[in-house]
Amino acid sequence: MHFLVYFIFSVFLICIQTTLFPAFFRLFAQYDLLIPFVVYLTLFRSSIGVLPVILLSGCLMDLLSGGIIGIHIATYILILICFRTATVYFHFKNSILFQMVIILSVLMENIIFGMVISLQTITVNFSFYSGSVLVTQLIWAVISSPMVYFMFDYIFNRIDKLITGGLRERV
């Protein structure tokens, strides 16, 4: 059940990112909305349903994007591995830490994309455009992540209550 909810939510986020934002909020379109979602699942949700959802949504993103297949899956899996491991050492129930993790994840995604593009085009070319895309994404990550944290927390707690009748699914 949780898997289905997460998957529907990820499809909803992908739809917003590919249709609504490019049409109305062009600057926001540069920000990968699945990053905060993947981070939230990684840090605050149990393993059941998280890995398949991350795999499926990464696969969807890869299929919809013009990039090579597997780039989004690899990014999301890397985020999952890194920060799930970090939950052993850190307690992330804090919007500032969540913000930090999102910023790191955005950086991680852009580094992976940059490496892949550089391998594809042979020459390494860091243009002003690349810099502006990265900075825009980081700014959005900083601005939106606390809001996103509270929003996800609220939505998924409500959904948990609906599904389990008060028992929260937590790590």
Added chain:
Amino acid sequence: MFSKKTMVAVGAVVLIGLYIIVFSFAYLRHSSVGDVATRTALFLVSPFQAAFSSSMHLIDDIWTHYFFLISVSKENDELKKKLAQAIRKNNGCREIELSNNRLVEFVKLKQQSPFHLEAAQVIARDPSPWYKTIIINKGTDDGITAGCPVIVPKGIVGYVLTASSRDAKVLLIIDRNSSVDALVQRTRARGLTQGVTRGLCRFEFALRKRDIKIGDNVVSSGFDGIYPKGIRMGYISKVIRRNSGLFQDVELTPYVDFTTLEEVMIILRPPSQDNMED
């Protein structure tokens, strides 16, 4: 108590007296004394009259602008609704007008073009800012297959990368993975346009000895096996000719504004070069 005669006499005296008074005051009005008296009266009374009048206006204002506001407020709400409806309708009309203008261009292109064209709408864009693709609402059911060129009246958009039964993914010419064999229209200098993501293309492998100037039109050469020959792509916006090296660095600005792309045309059966020449 009084006799009738006495009553008539008193009445006559009173009338005469009244006449005298009236005529005396009428005379006084036109005299300086009357004038002074009038001014004095005005001076004394007019402030009270003004105060009274303004308080009447105030009451009237309160009545009309406060008590009547209940009905005015309702009317205002209705008018606001009507205005919102009118704005919505006007916006719809404006959208229809703009859409109509675009579609007229498409119809012209379809009529003038030697190719078999299929129109489609852009329904989504690439989720990643690093890649430039769009998704259109036509697929293999409409005869679209991978490799079909996609154009608009302004020029080349890209080509179909993959097609499902109802949708297709189009790789734009500004994507890093896109290459189009092209010609400078004026000098026939040949090169390969490659996307650089930020809405521009590079015109690669243009020999240094070739004459290429800023503003030159670039069209597809037809040698890449995807795009038919002679379709507009863009104009040269930057040329750097170094002292050494085989090629010159040329930047191409596409005619198509990819950020506002809403409808596209897909060339379903690109005619071969022989048919084109015929």
